[in-house]
Amino acid sequence: MLSNLKGIFRPRSIPEALALLEKNSGSILVMAGGTKLVKSPNDIVQELVDIKDLGLDYIKEESGGIRLGATITLQKLVESPIVNEVANGVLSKAAGMCNRSRMIRNVSTLGGELVTAGPLSVLYCALLILQAQIRIVGGEEFALPINIFLNKKGLGGGLLVETLIPAFKETTVAALVPIGTESTDALACAGARVTFQKGSCQNVKIAITGCEKIPQRLHEAEVVLEGKPLTGPNIEAAAETAHQLYRPISAPLASEEYRKEVSRSLVKKALVQCLESAEDQL
């Protein structure tokens, strides 16, 4: 594997890493944890840029939110008290679900997962409802909202350096409800996040995995709840709208019909969990 690999660079700064990537583009790749790359049948790659010494393995809490460095491992996200505190720990939960094996989570990184995960990714779903921003440096430095990053996916030879989770109001709650997590990714997973203001829902975000390319944001279902109290009938109405909007795919492991069928109850459960958290916390 990586049969033509001739060398591995270990730069100590981001500019140094970028210069290496630019100079050798075409035959060079970034390596983070390496869990995907090491067994890659890629015989074009001749050099790797190991980014583990760039000081990007951090979790920082600041007034604007939480900054997560690209090389922080999935297991550190699972264990971090800071990340567990945010929005009912949905990001920690999602990081734990990226891979059942702790031996992989101990090495694979948030950046690597963001670049490689697919339409079933519970992590993408969590980041969508948390409204994460992805910071990339290349020729220039820019931050992309997670939905735009996922739709584009190409880094244009740049480096993904950071994920920002914007700060939450104390009255914000969130939930992730997966189905079928026995072996790999969940067959489908719904995520919901709601901020309560004087008893009514604000800034509602609902997303679900198992679609063509990336998890689907269910905007019209969010609108059903916006400005209204999170009551049983309102939850039912939002879940029904979500079910109507959802465009699932047929692979892998579950059919389109199955995913469509369970979507109503997954969204409903996610909203009920938000309600229960609100009753406990607020």
Place this chain on the structure above:
Amino acid sequence: MDIRITVDGRALKADIPPNQTLSDFLRAHGCWSVKHGCETGECGNCTVIVDGRAVYSCLMLAVQADGKSVETFESVQKRSEFAPIQEILMDFGDMDCGYCIPGMMMAMKALIDRIPEPTEEEVLDQLAGTVCHCVRSVKPASALLEAVQKMRGNW
């Protein structure tokens, strides 16, 4: 490429091809407990501990362990305090060949080094990435917990 790795307390220096995996490197240096299993990150037979964390050595390049400390089953097999865990793993479900034991043992060691009193859930989570090719069944988490209790006297 030149690397320096501490393996089971031994400081090793070597010039290796950049695509050599850590498992191949360790076996080339006499750590035969590090098994070739699936080689794709699914069975855990190659599990070792790098700087305190259990990892699959088949999915890591030796270069990635440069400057780090690696523990293999070679370092724990003769330490009597680990015997209760080893016995439980071997007794469980008529294990046949024992091929999976070193990897499971290292996964368990990494857990109890970090969390001296793990819960059943933590044991199951830790062992979720290890597979016994002969028995293929759920790991004896509760028995392992008892073994951890037994060990603690000798810890």
